[in-house]
Amino acid sequence: MAHETLTQRDDDLGVFSPSPAHEALRADLRDLEVIANPAAPQGIDKLRRRLGEVKAHALKHFASEEEGGWFDHVKRDHPRLTKAIQELVDEHVRLRLALEGLAEACAAATSIDAPIRERLKAFIATMRAHESREDDLIQEAYNRDIGPAD
């Protein structure tokens, strides 16, 4: 596949490999946790900067999944999964809003306070659950179910 995709097809095995893009996002989320760890607090400037990078990374990733990416492949190959894909697209909308809100809150804050920490925690949990659902969907579409398409 020429575009940036979630997975790379291994034609010899006929399965999808684990997703490097999701691994990169997981590393981003771990970084945010470290920066906001109340036991070893770091500055709001650092959180602002890193969050800006994570936001850019996540938005690019969402777009790559939605526009000609693996979402389209799954819908084409497995129409029964169209609703599940739509739910993921809808969640991208909510995650984008959460990222915007977090970035605005960080821009207005003078330190990593409890409300920002809570918001960040909620975002990280939602993002992780979302990416796991995507990984599961790929497994369901291509790895567990290598038989004929729907």
Ligand SMILES: [Fe+2]
């Ligand atoms: Fe994803």
